[in-house]
Amino acid sequence: MDESIVDLKQKKNLNNALEFVMGSSKSKLLFAWDQKYCTDSGFKTSNDRHKPIFFKEMENLWDKYSGKYSSSNTLLIDDEPYKSLLNPPNSAIFIPEYNSKQANDNVLGPNGKLRLFLDGITEADDVPYYVKENPLDFGLSAISTDHPEWNYYCKIIRRFGKK
Numbered sequence: 001m002d003e004s005i006v007d008l009k010q011k012k013n014l015n016n017a018l019e020f021v022m023g024s025s026k027s028k029l030l031f032a033w034d035q036k037y038c039t040d041s042g043f044k045t046s047n048d049r050h051k052p053i054f055f056k057e058m059e060n061l062w063d064k065y066s067g068k069y070s071s072s073n074t075l076l077i078d079d080e081p082y083k084s085l086l087n088p089p090n091s092a093i094f095i096p097e098y099n100s101k102q103a104n105d106n107v108l109g110p111n112g113k114l115r116l117f118l119d120g121i122t123e124a125d126d127v128p129y130y131v132k133e134n135p136l137d138f139g140l141s142a143i144s145t146d147h148p149e150w151n152y153y154c155k156i157i158r159r160f161g162k163k
Helices: 011-028 058-064 113-123 127-133 150-159
Strands: 039-045 048-055 076-078 092-094
Touching (some): 113 127
Parallel strands (some): 076 092
16 A cells, blocks of 8 residues: 655645654655645635635556556545545545544554555555545535535535536
8 A cells, every 4th residue: 555645734744744753764655745735625614714725636656657557446535525625536545633632542453444445445446446435434514505504515526627
């Protein structure tokens, strides 16, 4: 399984964070894309008028590594569902931001829920099918028509010519 990072940090800040967290393992990443590889929507988040909405468009990855990666074998993991609004359905999961004060958080532990889910993904023939058929019982739901702020997000999606 190839691993990579797409983060909204600026390049210098992302590199510093990866050095701190990963050390020499950083070199094992396929790539680490910073904010310049994300799409600025021109909108702000609904709960913070100063926080811009950036999208992590998987299509950029699929275009760059054409033939190797596609919607059927790529999963975005994030803590903010709006960052995946321009991606195909079931191509992302949204987990709560890590909180070091939650001593009982074992989501990444050997039998943690995320760990088990990702083990299943590695065996799946089609990532979106696996995500749809194995919904997480933790984390956040993708933004859809029943989301309380759907009208706001729908306006943004239409601006980018997506349905």
